[in-house]
Amino acid sequence: MAVADSPVVAVLEEAPVREAGLWSDAWRQLRRNPLFLGPAVVIAVFTVMAVAPGLFTRADPRACDLSHSLLRPSAHHWFGYDLQGCDYYSRVIHGARVSMTIGIATVAGTALVAVVLGTLAGFYGGIVDTLIARVTDVWFALPTFLGAIVVLSVLGGNGLPQLTLVLVLFGWPTMTRLMRSAVLTVRDLEYVTAARALGAGDLRLMVRHVLPNALAPVIVYGAIRVGIVIAAEATLSFLGLGLQLPAISWGLMIAGAQPRLLSAPHLLLFPGLFLSVTVLAFVLLGDALRDAFDPRLR
Amino acid sequence: MTTTAVASPVLSVRDLVVEFPTADGKVSAVNGVGFDLAAGETLAILGESGSGKSVTAQAVMGLIERPGRVVGGTVSFGGVDLLAASAEDRRRVRGSGLAMVFQDPLSALNPVWSVGFQIGELFRVHRGLSRKEARRRAVELLERVRIPAAAQRVGEYPHQFSGGMRQRVMIAMALALDPTVLIADEPTTALDVTVQAQILDLLDELRDETGMGLLLITHDLGVVAETADRVAVMYAGRVVETGPTDAVLAAPAHPYTEGLLASVPRGQSGREERLLPIAGAPPSLARIPSGCPFHPRCPYVIDRCRSERPPLAGTGRMAACWRSEEVGRGGR
Numbered sequence: 001m002a003v004a005d006s007p008v009v010a011v012l013e014e015a016p017v018r019e020a021g022l023w024s025d026a027w028r029q030l031r032r033n034p035l036f037l038g039p040a041v042v043i044a045v046f047t048v049m050a051v052a053p054g055l056f057t058r059a060d061p062r063a064c065d066l067s068h069s070l071l072r073p074s075a076h077h078w079f080g081y082d083l084q085g086c087d088y089y090s091r092v093i094h095g096a097r098v099s100m101t102i103g104i105a106t107v108a109g110t111a112l113v114a115v116v117l118g119t120l121a122g123f124y125g126g127i128v129d130t131l132i133a134r135v136t137d138v139w140f141a142l143p144t145f146l147g148a149i150v151v152l153s154v155l156g157g158n159g160l161p162q163l164t165l166v167l168v169l170f171g172w173p174t175m176t177r178l179m180r181s182a183v184l185t186v187r188d189l190e191y192v193t194a195a196r197a198l199g200a201g202d203l204r205l206m207v208r209h210v211l212p213n214a215l216a217p218v219i220v221y222g223a224i225r226v227g228i229v230i231a232a233e234a235t236l237s238f239l240g241l242g243l244q245l246p247a248i249s250w251g252l253m254i255a256g257a258q259p260r261l262l263s264a265p266h267l268l269l270f271p272g273l274f275l276s277v278t279v280l281a282f283v284l285l286g287d288a289l290r291d292a293f294d295p296r297l298r
Numbered sequence: 299m300t301t302t303a304v305a306s307p308v309l310s311v312r313d314l315v316v317e318f319p320t321a322d323g324k325v326s327a328v329n330g331v332g333f334d335l336a337a338g339e340t341l342a343i344l345g346e347s348g349s350g351k352s353v354t355a356q357a358v359m360g361l362i363e364r365p366g367r368v369v370g371g372t373v374s375f376g377g378v379d380l381l382a383a384s385a386e387d388r389r390r391v392r393g394s395g396l397a398m399v400f401q402d403p404l405s406a407l408n409p410v411w412s413v414g415f416q417i418g419e420l421f422r423v424h425r426g427l428s429r430k431e432a433r434r435r436a437v438e439l440l441e442r443v444r445i446p447a448a449a450q451r452v453g454e455y456p457h458q459f460s461g462g463m464r465q466r467v468m469i470a471m472a473l474a475l476d477p478t479v480l481i482a483d484e485p486t487t488a489l490d491v492t493v494q495a496q497i498l499d500l501l502d503e504l505r506d507e508t509g510m511g512l513l514l515i516t517h518d519l520g521v522v523a524e525t526a527d528r529v530a531v532m533y534a535g536r537v538v539e540t541g542p543t544d545a546v547l548a549a550p551a552h553p554y555t556e557g558l559l560a561s562v563p564r565g566q567s568g569r570e571e572r573l574l575p576i577a578g579a580p581p582s583l584a585r586i587p588s589g590c591p592f593h594p595r596c597p598y599v600i601d602r603c604r605s606e607r608p609p610l611a612g613t614g615r616m617a618a619c620w621r622s623e624e625v626g627r628g629g630r
Contacts, residue, residue, distance in 0.1 A: 023410060125364070188363075194406040197359050198420060198471060199393025208419070212410045 023212075026292040036288035042281040049093055050100035059090040061248055072266060079270045083256065091248055092270050098249040099278060102164055102233045103226040109168040110175050111222055115211070117172075118179025122214075123187055123206050133180070136173045144170040145236075152241050163242055167229050178221055182214035189213070216293035220286050227282035234275055250275045307334035307374075308511050309358070309396070309479050314371035316350070316357050322584040327353040329535035329586075330371070332610075335479060335511040340502070342514045342526035342543070344558075348580055350535040351515045355483045358513075359398050360388045376478070394424060397477035401484040403464035407456035413440070413467045414452035420474040439470040443500060462493035466500065473504060479511040480504075486521065498525050519562050523547055531555050534581055534591040541615035551617035551625050553596045590619070598625065 030036045049056055068085035079088035121132040148166045155162045186192065187210055195209050236242035237251030238258075245252060250271040257267035316328040328350040335341050345351040357368050360380060373380040375395060380388055400406035408416060417439055418432035427435065433452065440448035443466040456464055465485060472480055482501060486494035502525055505512045514526060522529050522543060529547075530540040531554065539552035550556040557576035564571060578595040581587055587594050593603040598621045610618045619625060 190400055190402060190405040191408045193361055194398070194400050194468070194471075195408070197361060197392055197398040197400075199389055199391075199424065199475070201389055204423070208411070209408050213408070 026216075026289075029292045030288060033288055033292070035284060036292070039281040039285040039288065042277060043285065046096050046100055046278055046281070049096040051097075053090075053093045053097065056093045057087075057090040059087040061086055061090040061094045062246070063087075072264075080264075080266045082253070082267060083260070088266065088270060091253065092250070092274055094248045095250045095253060095271060096274070096278075098160065098243065098247065099230045099233065099275065102160060102167070103230040103278075103282070105160075105164045106167040106171065106229045107222050107226045109164065110171045110225065111218060113168065113172040114175035114179045114218060115215075118176045118218075119183050119206055119211060119214070121176075122180040122183025123202070123210060129180075132176070136176050139170075139173045142170065144232075145239075148236060149241055152236075158242055158244055160243070163233055163236065166236075167232060171225065171229065175218060175221060175225070179214065179218050182217050183210055186210050186214045216289075220290040220293060222286075223289055224283050224286035227279035227286075230275065230282070231279050306336065308337050308376070309335040309513070310372075310374040311354075311358060312372045312374075314354060314357055314373065315369045316353050316362060316366060317369050318366045320584060325583040326535055327366075327583055328357060331532070331535070331537055332371075333530050333537065333540065335513055337478070337511050338505065338509045339528065340505060340512040340514055340526045342516055342522040342529045343532060344516060344519065344522050344529055345532035346517055346580060348534075348583065349532040351517075351532050352483055354532070355398070355481050355513065355515050359392065359396055359481060361398075393420065393477065394475040395477060396479050396481065397472040397475070399465070399468050399472050399480065399482040399485045402488045403461065403468045404456060404488075406468055407464060409456055412453050412455055413459070414454075417467070417471050417474055420471065424475055435474075436470075439474060440467070442473070443467070443470045443504075445470075460493075461489050462496060465489060465493075465497050469497075469500065469504070473508070476508065477510060479513060481513045481515070483515045484517070485514070487516075487518070494521075495524075501525070519547075519558060531558070534586050535583065536591065536618065537610060538592065538619070539617040540610070541612075545615055551612075551615065551622040552592075552619045553598050553621075553625055554592050555617075556625055557595075 064082075064084040064086035066085045068081040069083055073080040073088075077087055077089065079092055082088050082091065117132050117136075121129040147170050151166050151169065152158055152162060155165075192205055192209050195205055200209070233242055233249070234251030234254060237249050238255040240255070242251055243249045253271035254268060254275070257264070257271070260267060311334075312332045314328055314331045315326055317324045317326050327348075331350065331354050333341060333343070343351045343354060353362070353366075356362050358373050358380075362368055368381055371381065375391060378387070380391065383391075407413070411419075414433055414436045417436040418427075418429070421427040421432040421435050422429065425432075437448050437452050440452060445451060445463055445466050451459075456467070459467060469485075480501075485501065486497050489497060498521060501512060501514075504510075512525075514521065516522060526543045528541065529543045530537045531546070531552065532538065533554050539546060539550065539555045541551075546555060547559065550559060554576070557574070560574040561576060563573060576595055577597075581591060581594070587604075589605050589607050590596070590603040591607070593599045596603065598619070600620065602620050606620075608618045608620045610616045611622075617625075
């Protein structure tokens, strides 16, 4: 067996070299996928809009002139005016901040809860799992909007923090389940056992070995969830449970458009369009991420 | 290194029993296994699927997962019974005292970290080295397991390595903390035949360099013949024969070992061979036959075998068979 380690054999044994691991593979695939790039660009535009609305419009959304009330879109004022005679384009642009903030803050909060609970439940199993899984099941049974109405009325004050809290409160069970099942799959893989066999402790196993390999489904669902949450904020605001005037939000604008659908359809059209495009972008982004992270689809 | 009896074992297992609950009730995958391993020695545990050899390895490492349970026996390592030690003490022994190499090196390496990071992590966590120093040591280890261009490949990911190279990486990780005992669970089974011999040679050389004890779990008689100083043959959760490899392979004292030898080609050129399979199939662990578990398949069977289980008898060279004196002298 002296032949074994000769350089010739060693060279033959080397595999064709590809670059990097699971995450960079996913990124390499995403970079070339128009279904990812399109939504990513749209989301980037809306993010800039949320952070710096001044880049898109110089008009003040709160500088209104009642003499312009309900004017139709024109060459100078593309989106027309609302009931109070405010520039509607400016208001729609400024509305992005609420939607993006609530979407991202809610999903970040939900993900934090879901990753911690889901990982503990999946990794330890047994009594910890039973406890978390049952609480999750019970929570599922709570009706989201009814619950939101109750909690919001108890909290009093319907600002962004309260809305975010409510949406996290009623949004974490699905994501927790998802995280738990992903952790269950990864926990039993051999590299986790191998790491344990080389002396890794529980925390290290979870953080280094289980989490990075179980996170993909949650990221995918998170992206879709941002879209859902943005729509939910609009719904709550439309129903009068979310933000209140004088806050600027797409949901409030759509609510305000409701009594004047026929006389001033532009009041519904523009915020509705922006809302739909944002939600769609996040959902499509989620789909593209799912494809990139699912090795079976490669 | 052909020892008949082990003077001062580094690892000593006695009466190990591991149970798993199944729909048919509890089954004992391992049922009273015992062996000793000395420093610098290679002991092979030989058995077919379901004989309990891998479960034995996992039990020694403390890796039996629920619902499986170690219900009896002792695993003495460094003067401590690991089965009685606390979880934290056991964890400290893993990696630096007992380390393990797995069957499939691709699934045993984490796909999202580079091999250098995975090896280096052991140095950072257990030895408190800096990131840079840990990486340097990782390169050294990769060179020690003879991975060409180790300094360039240290940043690559497991899937960029071939099967044999991956197993070398796995071995490098297992050796990082200078373990006293290395357990290799079918380390060559998932590899190409041409690579198998290289990995076995590497393990043998490393054992020689470091003076660690090597516990080699395998179903392959060829691997045993090539690498092991001593061998323990397992059947249905028990050791049925043990002794120096040469002696056992030359003159088996248990009919099962004899059957195994007769069922693989000797590979002597220019001679036509007849391979004799062992009649029947290994028993289900839920329905292990009474008496000697091998009796339904045994050509030497006598009435006593059906009712009374033979103990593992002898010194150094032991076999669990009522008629071990007659084995190898016909009777078939």
